[in-house]
């Protein structure tokens with residue numbers, strides 16, 4: 001049985017061109033980028049060329065790109081780095097994040113709260129979008145950072161980052177202390193414009209394994225003039241902001257993945273067509289609903305809720321049939337708490353347990369979509385027959 005993968009927001013396969021770029025850095029040119037000999041110099045050259053490729057992608061300078069071990073580390077560095085820097089001035093600096101951030105932003109924010117930070121949450125509409133005007137109301141004298149994700153990982157909604165950037169830019173002109181703006185652009189990188197000058201962000205996060213690149217590599221863009229304190233110590237790499245031997249194959253792979261995004265924009269149209277075809281078919285299932293706005297959404301994301309059918313059970317039965325998807329709830333983490341994202345957009349608790357996230361990628365086909373459309377209605381119908389809540 002050929003397995004079908006519909007979980008590209010969790011991770012993507014590595015593009016073969018990315019793998020071919022990485023391979024020599026494991027087998028042949030395996031030098032440490034910090035070494036002086038020719039092995040090291042070859043590795044260093046690859047790191048610096050990759051930095052330039054990523055900088056071109058974001059329309060910024062190479063010196064503004066810092067390689068990390070992934071987006072989780074980059075998000076921790078963005079929030080923690082600003083917090084540490086401003087602590088000299090503010091005992092209780094104020095940070096604003098959206099209510100639907102990924103745990104890699106929610107987690108550090110909760111930790112910084114323990115260390116004295118004040119945290120405010122920017123609400124989202126029932127379509128899953130933040131309202132920039134609402135942000136203005138949350139700003140305080142001691143606000144130091146706003147972090148709003150570019151694209152939500154569960155419902156795929158695209159947030160108005162450039163508008164928020166503009167608002168903060170105008171506010172900053174009238175303030176003594178700058179409010180920094182961070183966006184987690186992990187889920188946006190395949191589909192959205194990441195020009196940091198247009199977005200007017202100071203900090204931006206990327207991850208390799210969501211863009212057909214390797215796992216364990218990420219990027220933090222830090223705009224020139226942003227003073228960010230290091231959270232780790234013991235090395236000179238990445239100008240001391242992220243010390244530790246650089247992951248040369250990972251860095252070269254991430255850069256190749258970025259190059260492929262720029263070359264293959266036509267994939268997005270194909271993915272969107274397949275996504276819309278699937279949504280149409282899935283919503284024929286009685287008592288189903290799409291979560292999150294359809295128009296302001298990346299082409300790859302479907303998040304649906306089925307009344308009286310448990311997401312985990314659907315996932316398991318689809319897996320047995322050879323189709324990989326994800327639930328829209330947080331049950332996979334062992335908790336029975338519903339997804340914080342679905343809760344934030346007003347999906348009732350009992351409904352959000354019946355949610356499924358289907359995320360498409362560039363290698364998916366119509367034949368695969370048809371198989372899902374054939375199997376899913378039957379699974380839901382069978383589960384409903386067994387459900388005590390009919």
Ligand SMILES: Cc1ncc(COP(=O)(O)O)c(C=O)c1O
Pocket residue numbers: 009010069070071072073102104149151152153184186187206207208209216217218
């Ligand atoms: C929006 C978002 N941010 C951050 C991350 C964490 O990325 P990484 O696995 O590179 O740490 C993910 C991964 O699921 C994500 O979807």
